[in-house]
Amino acid sequence: MSFYHSTRSSADPVTSKQAILAGIAPDGGLYVSDELGGRSLSLDEVCAQDYHDTARLVLGTLLDDYTGDEIARCVEAAYGPQWDTTEICPVSPLGTDWLLELYHGPTCAFKDVALQMLPQLMGVARGADGERIMIVTATSGDTGKAALDGFAGVDGMGVTVFYPAGKVSDIQRLQMVTQLGGNVAVCAVNGTFDDCQGQVKRVFADHELAGRLAGRGVALSSANSINVGRLAPQVTYYFDAYAQLVRREAIRVGDEVTFCVPTGNFGDVLAGYYAKRMGLPVRRLIVASNANDVLTDFLTTGTYDRRRDFHKTISPSMDILVSSNLERLLYFASDGDCELVASLMADLAEKGVYTVPDRVMDEIRSVFSCGRADDEATRATIRDAWRELDALIDPHTAVAKHVLDATPNDGTERVCLSTASPYKFCADVLAALGEVTDGMNGFACMDALEQLTGTVAPPQLSGLRAGEVLHDDVCDPDRVGAFVESACARVFL
Numbered sequence: 036m037s038f039y040h041s042t043r044s045s046a047d048p049v050t051s052k053q054a055i056l057a058g059i060a061p062d063g064g065l066y067v068s069d070e071l072g073g074r075s076l077s078l079d080e081v082c083a084q085d086y087h088d089t090a091r092l093v094l095g096t097l098l099d100d101y102t103g104d105e106i107a108r109c110v111e112a113a114y115g116p117q118w119d120t121t122e123i124c125p126v127s128p129l130g131t132d133w134l135l136e137l138y139h140g141p142t143c144a145f146k147d148v149a150l151q152m153l154p155q156l157m158g159v160a161r162g163a164d165g166e167r168i169m170i171v172t173a174t175s176g177d178t179g180k181a182a183l184d185g186f187a188g189v190d191g192m193g194v195t196v197f198y199p200a201g202k203v204s205d206i207q208r209l210q211m212v213t214q215l216g217g218n219v220a221v222c223a224v225n226g227t228f229d230d231c232q233g234q235v236k237r238v239f240a241d242h243e244l245a246g247r248l249a250g251r252g253v254a255l256s257s258a259n260s261i262n263v264g265r266l267a268p269q270v271t272y273y274f275d276a277y278a279q280l281v282r283r284e285a286i287r288v289g290d291e292v293t294f295c296v297p298t299g300n301f302g303d304v305l306a307g308y309y310a311k312r313m314g315l316p317v318r319r320l321i322v323a324s325n326a327n328d329v330l331t332d333f334l335t336t337g338t339y340d341r342r343r344d345f346h347k348t349i350s351p352s353m354d355i356l357v358s359s360n361l362e363r364l365l366y367f368a369s370d371g372d373c374e375l376v377a378s379l380m381a382d383l384a385e386k387g388v389y390t391v392p393d394r395v396m397d398e399i400r401s402v403f404s405c406g407r408a409d410d411e412a413t414r415a416t417i418r419d420a421w422r423e424l425d426a427l428i429d430p431h432t433a434v435a436k437h438v439l440d441a442t443p444n445d446g447t448e449r450v451c452l453s454t455a456s457p458y459k460f461c462a463d464v465l466a467a468l469g470e471v472t473d474g475m476n477g478f479a480c481m482d483a484l485e486q487l488t489g490t491v492a493p494p495q496l497s498g499l500r501a502g503e504v505l506h507d508d509v510c511d512p513d514r515v516g517a518f519v520e521s522a523c524a525r526v527f528l
């Protein structure tokens with residue numbers, strides 16, 4: 036069986052179930068397993084099977100203290116009829132490249148791939164009579180709804196989401212406030228996303244609150260993208276996309292493929308690196324950033340420097356200054372040098388900057404390339420993709436496509452990861468296509484986008500029109516803890 040330990044110390048190994056329940060290691064590091072490179076999957080096997088088979092194979096390999104039956108049940112529950120295609124993550128042509136469509140889940144964003152699975156994995160790990168768990172999360176838009184949908188109705192668990200009042204799109208707000216389920220809670224906060232995030236961190240650090248909740252058999256946890264239970268499910272679609280290219284006869288088994296990934300917290304592209312270490316023939320992984328280009332600078336210079344201005348962009352899910360999952364790459368690229376990782380992370384915390392030794396950067400650069408797209412380039416890419424390729428893409432996907440187009444093609448097949456439905460960002464997509472959207476609400480933009488392009492909005496989004504608003508709570512930042520406590524009382528009564 037493989038064990039997980041912190042990126043900052045190899046002491047105190049835990050099983051994958053324990054790592055998934057804990058989320059983050061006690062020393063603040065991220066859970067990793069050293070067996071990763073020793074577990075090559077058979078490409079012939081992967082290419083002969085469907086998404087669900089590959090999900091069972093990948094998860095069974097990475098999380099090997101789960102039984103085959105447990106994994107099979109999780110896969111069936113996570114990738115069922117709530118997806119609008121049985122292929123789950125289909126690949127389609129995009130000019131001379133390929134588009135990997137990760138937005139066919141219940142909330143139309145790629146986070147569904149992981150957040151439909153994480154609650155299942157947590158549910159099995161806590162066992163039938165374990166502590167009850169309340170997931171608490173702050174969201175700037177996408178994560179909140181994906182977490183609500185994933186955890187709704189899961190036995191013994193609840194989910195509470197905070198979003199900044201007036202600072203998410205119409206559609207994103209409606210997705211959250213119409214969420215069904217007896218174990219969900221949603222609250223708008225009078226403040227910014229940072230206020231929400233800061234308050235949620237305080238809730239996790241509040242020992243008195245934790246003590247009161249423990250007295251009622253409830254523990255708080257997070258669904259953050261550093262959880263191995265969110266990372267592992269994302270490895271599946273790299274293998275499955277490869278299998279689809281083989282079946283389309285675009286490549287032969289063994290050929291290398293390049294992936295370009297719109298990146299924020301570095302979870303998605305790191306899953307591609309895991310796939311490579313598990314035997315997938317990956318030529319390069321291209322990290323695409325928006326104007327928050329801290330990763331582009333890092334990959335170019337070897338220095339990670341978060342001391343910079345934060346830019347609000349039209350690809351908000353990538354507006355991030357600290358890409359947490361990068362810590363796992365530093366661990367693997369340094370051959371498991373926990374001491375080095377710990378000292379780099381201490382530098383980041385104390386000085387806001389760290390510099391990685393050349394030998395580690397050489398290893399990283401042998402796999403990773405990078406590039407950036409500002410909002411103007413992103414809009415131009417949305418427009419050109421529609422006019423020239425008949426492809427309607429969202430702003431996050433457009434960042435990746437811009438970077439991919441700017442990367443010289445060395446003859447390998449290339450896959451651009453598409454992380455959200457364009458209908459989640461109707462107003463910005465319409466504006467990119469040259470339409471005026473002043474004063475139009477979310478549904479007016481949705482109608483206009485359908486009319487202009489002759490495409491159809493996903494029913495998960497157009498259906499929100501008929502949705503009943505079930506959550507109208509609003510609180511000040513200093514009431515976030517009290518809201519969590521009352522949500523726990525209500526959900527776990």
Ligand SMILES: *Cc1c(COP(=O)(O)O)cnc(C)c1O
Nearest residue numbers: 299300301302303352431454455
């Ligand atoms: C979260 C998100 C990303 C960034 O993914 P990371 O794993 O954080 O790098 C990109 N696009 C969309 C639409 C997202 O929701």
